[in-house]
Amino acid sequence: MIIAVFGSTVELPSALTKLAFAELEVTIGKADSSTVVAPAQITATYGEDITLSATVEKKQSRIATYSAGDNKVVFKCGDTVLGTADVEYTKADKTTGTATLTYKTTDGKLPVGESTVTANYGGSVNLNGSDSNSVKVNIAAKALTIDGLTATNRTYDG
Numbered sequence: 001m002i003i004a005v006f007g008s009t010v011e012l013p014s015a016l017t018k019l020a021f022a023e024l025e026v027t028i029g030k031a032d033s034s035t036v037v038a039p040a041q042i043t044a045t046y047g048e049d050i051t052l053s054a055t056v057e058k059k060q061s062r063i064a065t066y067s068a069g070d071n072k073v074v075f076k077c078g079d080t081v082l083g084t085a086d087v088e089y090t091k092a093d094k095t096t097g098t099a100t101l102t103y104k105t106t107d108g109k110l111p112v113g114e115s116t117v118t119a120n121y122g123g124s125v126n127l128n129g130s131d132s133n134s135v136k137v138n139i140a141a142k143a144l145t146i147d148g149l150t151a152t153n154r155t156y157d158g
Helices: none
Strands: 035-037 041-045 049-058 073-079 078-087 096-104 113-121 135-140 143-148 149-156
Touching: 035 113, 041 049, 049 073, 049 113, 073 096, 078 096
Parallel strands: 041 135
Antiparallel strands: 035 049, 049 096, 073 078, 073 113, 113 135, 143 149
């Protein structure tokens, strides 16, 4: 609760002996956010890096000032965490930002084949967290090469 008291000197007529102050209750809540992962589909070959990008946007502007706080986005494949990235805001009023993660396919958390990746914005002091849309990531197996020879019927997937 915030109590506002306005201070000033007031001369009261002698007949008036009582001065009343009212309490003002103000509720300040977090603004809602939305999180969108792009691009909608990613294709890579095992061994290549892929870039996952999540845009976080403040949905409402009911807060006059904004404190960035500890803004993080966690990129996941199911329950497996691929990595975490800080939100970098692109507008002066901090209503839109992007978190970018460069993921190494050799890490092995994303298997060869098709996977679904999502992002979760954990929120901040003033913004509620939000979950993203899902994107498809397709990691193709890399051809197996031994001392300059390529095995046509074998692939390497980690």
